[in-house]
Amino acid sequence: MRAAVDRHAAALARDGWCVFGRAVEPGLIAEIEADLEPRFSATPLCQGAFYGERTRRFGSLLTHSPGIERLAMHPRVLEIVEQMLLPWCERIALNLTQAIEIQPGALPQLPHRDQDMWQGPKGRLEYLVNVMWPLTAFQRANGGTRLWTGSQLAQDIPVLPEEESVVPMVSPGDALIFLGSTLHGGGGNASRAPRRGIVISYCLGWLKPFELQWLVYPPQVARHFAPELAALVGYAQHRPNLGNVEGQCPSILLGSHVPEHLPAIDALRPDQAEAAAMFVRSQMGEFG
Ligand SMILES: O=C(O)CCC(=O)C(=O)O
Ligand SMILES: [Fe+2]
Structure with a gap:
């Protein structure tokens, strides 16, 4: 197991992405998709040129399917993520959980690096690691995630030729892991069926997360989480003293009585x- 974690972490650092095959049983992914089905149908299409007009997205997945915790807290995945991020922080944090559906006819998404939402220096530190859990088998034709191998090492090159992109063939149960510094984008969907996936991403514990975790999991929700999950969504301080409530660990809000x-x-x-x-x-x- 240790060797597999190190092998994946080495590939991630070298290529900017790696595939952790069969990280969970496909049956777990099928259960999660069934839990999320009502939200997929009820969620309106995205608006804007970045998200893409023929896509749907929704977040706060920890409240929509019990299986999501198994993905977010996957021990081997967390070890790989921590190898990338712990050199730059005391603890990692959940950055977002998001379900993404790319519908037939959707255009390819703008190639981008997710870390560009933070305005700090790039190339010296890693800000984020994304884990894409496909709900549908990903291919180039149906909108599988496009990635540019090695682009994490060339921050001064904003965009690379489309022909140089790769689309890893991943299926439900696999995890496609890629860095916040890696150029990537959702694919165009030329098939007749929607492409669905779940992104769970982790960032340095001292960053403002993409999805405001304390608001989507307020204390009355997070108090039912396992302590490690509550800490991952932000009910923990980042030493020294960052992210406190009355100078104490925000997990005090999860107790039944707050003095x-x-x-x-x-x-x-x-x-x-x-x-x-x-x-x-x-x-x-x-x-x-
Ligand atoms: O759906 C995908 O394959 C990737 C989406 C993405 O990269 C994003 O929305 O930031
Ligand atoms: Fe992205």
Whole structure:
């Protein structure tokens, strides 16, 4: 298992994408699709040139199918994602969960890098890892995700020729993993059936997520999540002290009773706690 995780992480770093075949049983994906079916039919078409006029999208998937937690918290997938992101943060966070349907007749989506929604420097750090869980078998003809291999290493090249794109053949149960720095886009659908997939993406724990996780999973929803899932959606501080409520871990909101008055409590990394304690000791010498 360790070796497989390392192999996938190495391919992801080298190519900008990799396929984790049979990461879950296809039956789980079929159950999820059945749970999501009513939302697919009720969701209006997207508007705008980026999302694409013949596509449908909806988010907050953790509240629409119990199986989504199994995808979001897939232990091997999380290990691969953490290998990419933990060099740049203390903990990773859920960036979005989104179901995407590309209907027959849809045009190819603008090639883009998802990390461009954040305005920091590019090329030195990785901001995001996407995991696409196909609900339909992906092919070029039906709108499978197009990717440009190695484009994560060329941030100064905004767009690459269409003929150089690849469309990994993934089926329900597989996970297509790609970096926020990798040029990609949904495909055009020249087939007669919709192409459906679920994107679960993870970002550095100190970034503003694409989908506002605290709003789509407010405390009355998140209190029913496993503690690790609640932490992933943002009910955890990012040391030092980022993302708190009254100076405490936001998970205090998940308890049955939240005291009116709370002391702010430092949440520091061990090195920061040590440096702060040393400083306090030196001051006590001066003032004592
Ligand atoms: O649907 C797809 O294959 C990819 C969609 C995408 O990249 C996006 O909407 O950012
Ligand atoms: Fe994208």
